[in-house]
Amino acid sequence: MATFFSLYILFLISGNLFLQTNAAAMDDICRQTKNPSLCVAAMNTDPRSRTAALPQLAQITIDTAEYNAGQTKIRIHGFVMSEKNPRKQKTYSQCEDFYVDALAALNIAPEDLKKRRYVDLNMQMGLARRAVDRCEAAFMHKSPFRKENEFVGILADAVAIMARTLSR
DSSP: OHHHHHHHHHHHHHHHHHHHHHHHHHHHHHHTSSOHHHHHHHHTTSGGGGTOOHHHHHHHHHHHHHHHHHHHHHHHHHHHHHOOSHHHHHHHHHHHHHHHHHHHHHHHHHHHHHTTOHHHHHHHHHHHHHHHHHHHHHTTTOOTTHHHHHHHHHHHHHHHHHHHHHTO
């Protein structure tokens, strides 16, 4: 009975270390981004992030970025459809096109991750980041989608860091 109890305690300790290691990895990834606190908050929107191994964390983060980019594109489309000023409408339309590009990159990313094509995954995340940055730049960095651009961009940055880490 004492042996079983000792093994049980060892199991609990090792499980706790596993959870800490993955949470620490997420924190380490986020520390390498431009906005670590936003990165941690963005990744924590899915509770599985705190306990996921790095490849699973990358997939969860891709999924989160893709979902948020899709929701943002829908929101932008609403602005395109309701804007009466042709100049502003064109800017919204450009921003929507940039989100189409971001979504295309995010769509390809899971396959690159699954096939361990980490250099390609890093490249896709760079494309997604540039697309949301271009949306923001189209509005002279004062877009009504600034928070969404930052959110999707920081997630893309995090996945790019994970891709580089996994490629080592």
